[in-house]
Amino acid sequence: DVKVTQSSRYLVKRTGEKVFLECVQDMDHENMFWYRQDPGLGLRLIYFSYDVKMKEKGDIPEGYSVSREKKERFSLILESASTNQTSMYLCASSLTSRMGNEQFFGPGTRLTVL
């Protein structure tokens, strides 16, 4: 079974802090994704990566950056956290060759910015 793990289930940070969210997958997937989930808005793509050191902006990249130094690890960075970044953050991975781009998700990190 594919396993996607996220470093924290719950996180509380203060406005202006730098926040790191870590994601690790164990199935050698090429693609990794960061989403945020908000009520009534569904899952919105922040950034994705299709290879080590490669990244592309998703639909809502403002205020975020990412890092992918190793194939299995994809980090989301909030350079200066703001209250409107309070959300559920979900990491996912997928195989390029898999039809339909089925993605496998981690359990999520509930981030609260005070």
Place this chain on the structure above:
Amino acid sequence: DQQVKQNSPSLSVQEGRISILNCDYTNSMFDYFLWYKKYPAEGPTFLISISSIKDKNEDGRFTVFLNKSAKHLSLHIVPSQPGDSAVYFCAASVNGDYKLSFGAGTTVTVRA
């Protein structure tokens, strides 16, 4: 601009009855569609999918129907069970693109 829309935020159904979840899309390039199920405090899990070359795909109690001319798909759950209470997300992709576009989700509550 959301390309995948789930216009019903919630659905309540009695145990044993059919649940029907609807999803509409605007991008005619979408050629693969997926449904995900999400419990609170967990990540979404893949449920069922359908390619645009088909109009129906069935897996146990779950059936997805695709109407390409109407740009509409639906998920049928028969019979509904209490464990089906969750948020269901519709997603779509274009062949060759890594990304999925998700709808806002429909919360299903199955009443005993």
